[in-house]
Amino acid sequence: MAGTSGETRDAQRAFVGLLAKPLVTPSVDADLYRLVVRRLKQVKESAQRLGYRVQRVGRVIRLVRVPVAGTVTFPPVPAEVVPRRVRSLACCLAACCEEAAGTVTLQKLSDMVRDLIAAPGVQVAPYDPEERAQRKLLREAARLLEKYGVLTRRTRDESLLDEWTESGQGVGAGYDVDRDALLLLTSPDVLELAFTGEPASPEQWAATRTIRQLRALLETPAVLYADLTDDDANALRVSRGLRNTDVAAMTGGHLEARAEGLLLVLADDERPATVVDWPRARAADWVALLMADKAGRDGTRQPDGTVTLTSGQVDEIVDDLIGWRGDYMNSAQKQAPGTIRHDAQKHLVELGLLRAAGDGSWTLLPVAARYRDPDVTITTPTENL
Template identity: 65%
Template sequence: MSTTAEIREAQRAFLGLLERPLVTPATDAALHRQIVQRQQAVTDYARRVGYRIQRVGHAVRLIRVPIDGEVTAPPRPADAPSPRLLSLACRIAACCEEISGAVTLQRLSDMVRDLTAAPGVQLSVYDPDDREQRKQLRDAAAFLAGWGVLRRRTSDERLLDEWTESGAGPGAGYEVDRHALLLMTSPDVLALALNPEPGGDDEQGATRTLRHLRALLETPYLAYADLPAAEADALRMARGLRAGDLSQMTGGTLEARAEGLLLVLDDDEEKPATVADWPKARAADWVALLAADQAGRDGTRQPDGTVHLTNAEVDAVIDYLIDDRGDYMNKPQKGVPGAARRDAETLLTELGLLTVAVDGSWTLAAAAGRYRDPTITFTETGERTR
């Protein structure tokens, strides 16, 4: 029988894989050790939501198998890699298939250039003589290093800067981690991602529990209004069961609100978070927190629990906050037109709490009500706390 400590370690490992789906000893030694030590429990947790754990050598990957042709995903963060960067990262990964051992950034650049210029290859051209494209390739290599496919072997940033600016020199030295590369470029995983099988009405019913668990694990909340009426009623009836499932897998608590459900993780510094760590002690977070609260008060509440504000009403909310709560803002937010609003929109959108329409109007999610009546104080050290 597993001890409480062992169960907690397995939960942390599972949450860590949700946050970082490809793990090697080089990318996160502590998380990798937890996953390997509690692999059976982590594998069981993954199976409960229809995921797979795949291991090649020392590399471990969580595979999010699509359901009904879709993969549940959180809101796209503002700093997410661009399609161009992802395309270059895929090309570098393809070139790494031909490499064993060490390779320089210059060599990778030559290989990507040759790959895109090959007859019959329908890819946008990569020009290594263009400084901007060299920067993009540098960032794509760093992206792969973050996932453990490449391991940086040189530490001299001057070489990297020189190559980026002028194309001279080796750039940087890397070593290819073939275990991580095999997991990233696995043909069966690519097939699932590129050709997911759409489901029918029968599969919708059969996969209902999996879809609900995934939404609660991967997204900020699950709103009843986003589900068909019959499915929403079924979730209300089964929320006790879902709470038990999620507690066993994560150690968290399922919070039931009139508008839906959300997973609240325990305040544990050692536990990786699958959701954004918000709010933090910084001005952008305070602006977003205060804007969500004031918008929830001033906007028009809809039957599904969302709150709507016109573009003019949003401006009025921000102007009021600058005048009344400016102590929590930095100089650009108070002095640069539109800065406070941009910060609030960026963070609240990433958190899945806000949708901004083309006309600038806001639709605040029902879950934003969880942050009502925030209290912000200054500690003795000058730090702000919620």
């Protein structure tokens, strides 16, 4: 039985790892790749339960999040989201990689991107490799393709990349192109799924309820009843025991039930990539933690478990925090107006603890209560936190 239990846990780790890193190659994450290959049958079974599919070409595996009922479930947008221009250049780079044979340099790719964008009918802003700012963006685009395993660096000398970025001299870097990873990343079938979704009928919406529940539980920080339709919220309350069994089988974690909703708690031994490293021992993190706690106390609690604050109330919390712990904040927080509020809001939104409106008001979500009464001990003022 021990062997069976170990195999089950490996399959759960593989599936959760693929959720966090949906395109995996040996060059990107050798450990995860081996784990997914060994437990591919179980991983595919878990994906099917969510209406997803797993594609494999050569030594590349991709999890395809097929839309259901015309929608895709996704977590809060990270604060460090890749800029649109970098994504556009990455798409152009990927297209140029289709024409690259064997190894290719960043300088060569740069020339190819320039020519591609200059071609008639291409609706992308011009790329001028003579401009340092444009070269810098292309370098970031290449890093994005490295992250997905499409490009693999052959040269590790960062000075070559720096020289190319700053002056346009040299080759920049040499890369191998993984054509299998390129094929899965740019699959026209997946792009068609993303852009041709049709609104669901009431019958389709009801029929996909279980899959939508499972996706939300696995893909988002928490599922709040207040965010659901009355029918969906009531169905989830009734079936939460079944959903707990489902997510436990797929991930090894369990659902934590609160009056306001449900959240998935993964096993302690889960891969770091699936767990946010927060709060860390730095000023931006502990300030956000204390602001969330004080916002929960000073704001107006709503029947759905959220806490609302006007923009003025948020500013008052910032002022109180400066008076209480200002000596321990870093130089940017002390000297640049708005830094404290901006940083705290950015972190809390990304973590799924806060929703910020255009008028500056805050809505603190019930899951923030997990961080209530933080014990923050700071012994010596420092500029390096």
